[in-house]
Amino acid sequence: ALAGGDRLASAPLIALAHQGHNFRSGMQGLLTKIDIALAAFAGGLDDVADAVMGKLNRTETELGTRRCNFDYLYCMARIAARQGNPVQALKLYANYTAEALRCLRSEAPESxxxxxxxxxxxxxxxxxxxxxxxxxxxxxxxxxxxxxxxxxxxxxxxxxxxxxxxxxxxxxxxxxxxPGGLIRKLRLEGIREELLSDARVNASIVDTASRWGVKSRSVLAKGYRRQFHESPSETIYG
Known part of the structure; x- marks a missing residue:
């Protein structure tokens, strides 16, 4: 009903979403709120989506920023645009696109x-x-x-x-x-792909590497140069 534009359907859904005891985990709560927000967007009720996503707790927000949660990124991008923050919206949309493509690529071999x-x-x-x-x-x-x-x-x-x-x-x-060598190779390829992407926003090299599981600056610098014969900053600035 909410997806069909019925505003009256939002009240019981919002009440449900904001009662933490209804959920077995933070992820279940997050996914429920995202589903409600997506239905609200589909029904043209952006203010309802804003109200639901604006009540995420800290745990849910941390879960939402992990890889592959592109529905979360999409919702937050829509909300940022609605709130008049185009820079943040663009950043979130870029991350949304990158995550969606990454998930598609990981599933393509099986299909x-x-x-x-x-x-x-x-x-x-x-x-x-x-x-x-x-x-x-x-x-x-x-x-x-x-x-x-x-x-x-x-x-x-x-x-x-x-x-x-x-x-x-x-x-x-x-x-x-x-297997260890493969993990390092694929991570570095992912980092390089993201650094070269036209959709890349002003995330730091360290933040980009961290999203791919590489937390050490020295490990990144040594491994990246060994694999690509240049530093990450040289990849970006040529």
Whole structure:
């Protein structure tokens, strides 16, 4: 009803969204509020969406800024534009676009259809295809969790029920690098892609790297130069 423009439908939904005991976790509360906001936008009731998203608590906001929460970014971009803040709106829309494309690319190999211009998705599919079927699940786990700084070979091995040694040997023989090496390679490629993007806003190099799970400046500088033969700032400014 809210998506159809029925303003009366907003009151019980807002009441529900603002009662924390209705939700088992912060993520469930966030997703509920996002769904209400999206319905309000669809019904032309932007003020209702603003009221719902404006009541996010700290935990929900932190969850919303993680990778792949592009619905959150879309809602916040719409609200920033409505509030007369075009600079913030543009930044959020740019992040929304980048996150949506990243999610699409990570899922494209499984769907079996990869657009020729989706360079990274094509590369991921090519590497994955070299691995035994069981180990492709490990590869996918890596791709889906690249942003996590604590992602480890041990965790990846546990996901498919093999030893770390078996995982390392299979990756090395199949794709020419260990799981740890693959994680570093894909992270750096993601950072470089974002630094080169036309949609990039004024986020710092450190912030960009942090979104890809690279928290150390020295690790970033050494690894980036080793892989691309230039520094991140040289990538940006040529």
């Amino acid at each position: 079996g259809t990869v657009h020729p211009q989706a360079g990274r998705a094509l590369a991921v599919d090519d590497l994955s295809a070299r691995l035994p079927a069981k180990y492709r699940r490990a590869y996918r786990h890596i791709v889906e969790n690249l942003e996590r700084a604590d992602l480890s070979t041990r965790e990846v091995a546990a996901q498919i029920g093999v030893t770390e040694r078996a995982l390392q040997m299979t990756f090395k023989s199949s794709i020419g690098m260990t």
